[in-house]
Amino acid sequence: MIARISDLDRMFDAMGLLRGRLDNVFNEFDRSVTYGPHWSAASNYPQTNLFDKGDHFELAAKIPGMSKEDVEVKIQGNYLEISGTRNVTAPEGYRVHRNELGSASFTRSLTLPAEVASNKVSATLKDGILVLTMPKSEAAKPRQISIK
Amino acid sequence: MDGKDVVKKEKGNVESTRSIRQEIPLVDIYENDDEILLHAEMPGVKKDNITINIDNGNLTLSGVRSLAKEGAAEWEEFGDVEYQRAFSVPQTIDVDKVQAELKDGILALHLPKSEASKPRMVEIKAG
Numbered sequence: 001m002i003a004r005i006s007d008l009d010r011m012f013d014a015m016g017l018l019r020g021r022l023d024n025v026f027n028e029f030d031r032s033v034t035y036g037p038h039w040s041a042a043s044n045y046p047q048t049n050l051f052d053k054g055d056h057f058e059l060a061a062k063i064p065g066m067s068k069e070d071v072e073v074k075i076q077g078n079y080l081e082i083s084g085t086r087n088v089t090a091p092e093g094y095r096v097h098r099n100e101l102g103s104a105s106f107t108r109s110l111t112l113p114a115e116v117a118s119n120k121v122s123a124t125l126k127d128g129i130l131v132l133t134m135p136k137s138e139a140a141k142p143r144q145i146s147i148k
Numbered sequence: 149m150d151g152k153d154v155v156k157k158e159k160g161n162v163e164s165t166r167s168i169r170q171e172i173p174l175v176d177i178y179e180n181d182d183e184i185l186l187h188a189e190m191p192g193v194k195k196d197n198i199t200i201n202i203d204n205g206n207l208t209l210s211g212v213r214s215l216a217k218e219g220a221a222e223w224e225e226f227g228d229v230e231y232q233r234a235f236s237v238p239q240t241i242d243v244d245k246v247q248a249e250l251k252d253g254i255l256a257l258h259l260p261k262s263e264a265s266k267p268r269m270v271e272i273k274a275g
Contacts, residue, residue, distance in 0.1 A: 047226040053219035060215070062226050064191035064253035094178035094185060101176050101189055101254075113222055128191035128253015 045108035046082075054142055056135040057112060064128035065101060071130060075118040082130070083107040114140035173209065173231040181267055184241070184259040190231045191253035198255060202243050207235045211255070240265035 049060045063071060063084055071084040085105040090096050116134040123132050176187040190198065193211035201208040211231040242262040249256050 049224045050222040051219040062191045064189045094180045097177040100174035
């Protein structure tokens with residue numbers, strides 16, 4: 001009987017795999033048709049991740065193909081605005097066979113869960129990912145309360 | 149247990165050992181007389197995590213993005229991913245001279261054409 005169960009298990013695995021493939025079909029379908037950066041078609045802004053690390057927030061934004069001169073970041077209180085442009089031009093003297101990376105510009109504004117000290121924010125851009133380290137303002141920082 | 153098996157067991161039916169999401173990187177392909185130039189978008193992939201394989205006219209690109217995750221996620225719109233895409237390249241590519249560089253999440257791959265395959269101007273001699 002044990003053999004049977006492991007077989008069933010394997011079958012469900014295969015079904016999971018198929019489901020994953022089907023999930024991907026939709027992503028890939030839209031890609032092969034639009035031939036553009038996938039965030040420019042439906043939503044003209046880059047994907048971001050926000051992590052709360054206790055005394056600071058860390059925001060990562062996916063902005064491939066942009067150098068630091070192409071990106072602008074504005075912060076006020078808990079309001080954050082990232083804007084940027086990407087220019088994709090064929091190198092001189094080359095023929096174009098395929099062009100999927102498009103030029104694009106974006107502005108994305110985000111509301112942070114708490115206010116940050118805007119003068120202490122630092123930003124780094126590496127491998128096409130913009131990382132903002134934003135220390136929380138004093139009032140928003142977690143505080144240890146000593147019990148009297 | 150002589151009954152019929154639920155699923156047919158196959159030799160070489162290898163279980164998948166990882167469940168990282170796979171994506172197809174977007175590419176630009178350019179060509180001039182000297183080389184084919186390929187740009188592939190792989191944001192967040194470090195250069196050590198990129199493999200480029202050219203074998204018998206098949207070019208396989210693969211890059212893995214693994215993000216450090218610390219702290220509590222407020223929101224997460226992108227995660228770890230494996231970028232994978234394959235191309236067929238003409239046999240006239242000089243495999244030894246292929247160069248690649250990574251800048252701002254874009255991989256630039258230079259595939260130089262071998263000397264013999266470059267276009268040549270034929271001079272017509274006056275007879």
